[in-house]
Amino acid sequence: MEWWSAPFELAFQQRALLGGILAALMASTVGTWLVLRGMSFFGDAFVHGVIPGVAAAVVLDINPLIGAAVAAAVMVAAIELVQRKTILGEDTSIGLLFVGMLALGVVIISQLDSYAGSLTSILFGDALGVSWPDIFSQLAVLAVVLVISVVLYRPLVALSLNRDKAELLGMRPGLAHAALLVLIALAVIGSYQSVGTLLVFGLLVGPPATASLLSRTITRMMVIAAIVGVFSVWAGLTLSYYLGTAASATMALVPIVLFFLVLSTQQLIQSLKPKVAS
Numbered sequence: 001m002e003w004w005s006a007p008f009e010l011a012f013q014q015r016a017l018l019g020g021i022l023a024a025l026m027a028s029t030v031g032t033w034l035v036l037r038g039m040s041f042f043g044d045a046f047v048h049g050v051i052p053g054v055a056a057a058v059v060l061d062i063n064p065l066i067g068a069a070v071a072a073a074v075m076v077a078a079i080e081l082v083q084r085k086t087i088l089g090e091d092t093s094i095g096l097l098f099v100g101m102l103a104l105g106v107v108i109i110s111q112l113d114s115y116a117g118s119l120t121s122i123l124f125g126d127a128l129g130v131s132w133p134d135i136f137s138q139l140a141v142l143a144v145v146l147v148i149s150v151v152l153y154r155p156l157v158a159l160s161l162n163r164d165k166a167e168l169l170g171m172r173p174g175l176a177h178a179a180l181l182v183l184i185a186l187a188v189i190g191s192y193q194s195v196g197t198l199l200v201f202g203l204l205v206g207p208p209a210t211a212s213l214l215s216r217t218i219t220r221m222m223v224i225a226a227i228v229g230v231f232s233v234w235a236g237l238t239l240s241y242y243l244g245t246a247a248s249a250t251m252a253l254v255p256i257v258l259f260f261l262v263l264s265t266q267q268l269i270q271s272l273k274p275k276v277a278s
Contacts, residue, residue, distance in 0.1 A: 207225040
């Protein structure tokens, strides 16, 4: 019993677990829409897009959430500008901003004397440094994410399946797409403290991708993704405690490993079916 409880005996360990769970719930909910929409690359770029905002907030000593929100808005506006004013495709505009925003963030944070430590915290998170104000902020962001997902459930489903059909059905795919961008931004902003701006992508895509292998309905996929995400946080923190690995990185790695375990198991079962039938 002590093996299970030892990693969470201290207060900062308990806050790390709670903050990670809230991050997983946010990321799994938003990640479900992201995976269904086929926007994983955009999500990855978006994760990098908030880095300059967080870096600027650290330099200016203001709330990082404010900086991340501003950077997310700039990222969306820049992508829309490139798409509307040039003949370049969405993947090109995303690729440009992917590198540009990451580089800008590193340039900004390099102005600090504690450059290496601050950059590591921003990129890879500080799961064991989560405070109660951070947790309360995460709760507020999670509430907004859930409300938007429930209110715009049908438009988001229609957008995920077919944008043209959504337009014909009067589901306002433009509004749904804008809401999805807001959801991605909220998930990244609400999760970066626990797992970092780079590693949050593991919780954003890993659990929904795993859930997609185990479910056939969107609601069930979202529930399974949340379960996988929460388990990944607990398992990641537990493994990092005993193995001495980075907590944030271990949490982000677990859902990826689970995805390939589930995929391999399904492939093995499929390969055995003809033998059983014969």
